[in-house]
Amino acid sequence: MIAKREEKKIRTRFAPSPTGHLHIGTVRTALFPYLFAKKNKGAFILRIEDTDLERSKKEWEDELLKGLRWLNISWDEGPGPEGPYAPYRQSERASVYRKHLEKMLEEGKAYYCFCPKEEIEAEKQYLMSIGESPVYQGKCRDLPKETVKKYLEEGRPSVIRFRTPDNQKIAFNDLIRGKIEVDTSTLGDFVIAKDLDSGLFNLTCAVDDVEMGITHVIRGEDHIPNTPKQMLLIQAMGFEAPEYAHLPLILGTDKKKLSKRTGKTSLIDYIEDGYLPEAMVNFVAFLGWNPGTEKEIYSMEELINDFSIEKIQKSAAVFNIDKLDWMNGYYIRKTPLYELTQMCVPYLVKAGFIKEISLEKYSVVETGEGIHIEDIEKMVALYQERLKKLSEITELLDLFFKKELDYPKELLKWKEMGDEDIVISLKKSSEIISSIEKFNKENLEKELLEEAEKSGNRGNLLWPLRVAVSGKKSSAGPMEIAAVLGKEKTLKRIEEAINKLK
């Protein structure tokens, strides 16, 4: 274990408990200490706080690690002999906590408590009712040693409490909020372990932060009340407390702590929706931090470069999905087409539009025809700048995979056109398209635009054509779609549109 350090190299940690989905707020409590460590050429430690055996599950830990990898946040060391590092797990460190517990018990800094739960609960209710801090009143504080021994031998249910010093002010300088001070009388003798081998959060966290040589504890605001407790423990164990920085919370649009009711809370949902890791990192970083300039698009590397704890916001921030969408769209537009296509394909497969045949070959489910990745690339190209998240690709591209389009004939109508006008317009398009020898976007544009100009209103020709080939109120341009569709299919769709009007 790293007990003493020769040089004060910066060491931060991310200490999640694997008791649920990787929450978006948790993502930020991982990101900030990571950025801070990397900025200062320090180490970033991952420590799984799984002392609650009931609630901790391997699957949650797996999701956690997967999420971190997706975000491109890597940690620097682990308990194993070599990388890739397994994270530290508190469930594997019981002996470390036991060592400290025994010592504190011996020195009288901690003591056994045999009070029944119900009694404690009643006491708490009473204290709250008379407007006082609901803290343990210290009934077992000074039990004679023999009594404790006897009770223990009898096997009476017990816990281990910390002997909090009376009426002492404990203060620390929060790197984000400045001085925070509390009176120990509002803390009470809190429970630090169920038994010698089952340390509880405040104890295990305090022990590990010093044992692992953490210099800067950067965590959520919800831990502010725990900080004095942990500092007291660290003091009692004879160590020096690290620096603390408490991040503001992330709120939902209802200004309450981000919860499932107000939006998606787990990273996994955002991954599935098709948000890119770059957008997610950029967005989350700017929730409560800014570089002090007007630059807003930041890569991880740039974030590391410009990160500073002083620029972290004090107040909670509302998770604004609109801005995330905008940012994600920006990153999608910047993604090379080939890569973007690779990212979109799984969504098309999942939607049941296409099936993978071999590495770059697919088959269209409805028609059975073969399709190459390059064909898909052409489709994706038409919609790259409209995409806000990858999952939207399915409703945008479905027109290319359907045998027949399903739309109301009214959609074919542009402005004041009557059914007959539309038929005439479509027949004209059909005629022109049939006559094109070399069927490509350029030639389509050349011929069709020329014709469209004639009427003085391009919509007369182009709108019905666009709806005929896309079946949609809004889509990419008719010539672009036709070029991808091919001559035969384009003509067939125009024919079908005309039939609708008959």
Next chain:
RNA sequence: GGCCCCAUCGUCUAACGGUUAGGACAUCAGAUUUUCAAUCUGGUAAUCAGGGUUCGAUUCCCUGUGGGGUCACCA
């Protein structure tokens, strides 16, 4: 209820005590366009309230109000 934290446009935020209170997203116009996007131009929009301190408060102090966190044999 006790303790602790916070407070600038709808949202994210900028402003060593002196700015026409700036930017971004969203929104609304306009340009472009067959549509929807994208892009460009422009507009609307904020210092929670009341007291101090000061020549001068968004900024410092106090009080109030509002919001949040936390008070587990969870983390």
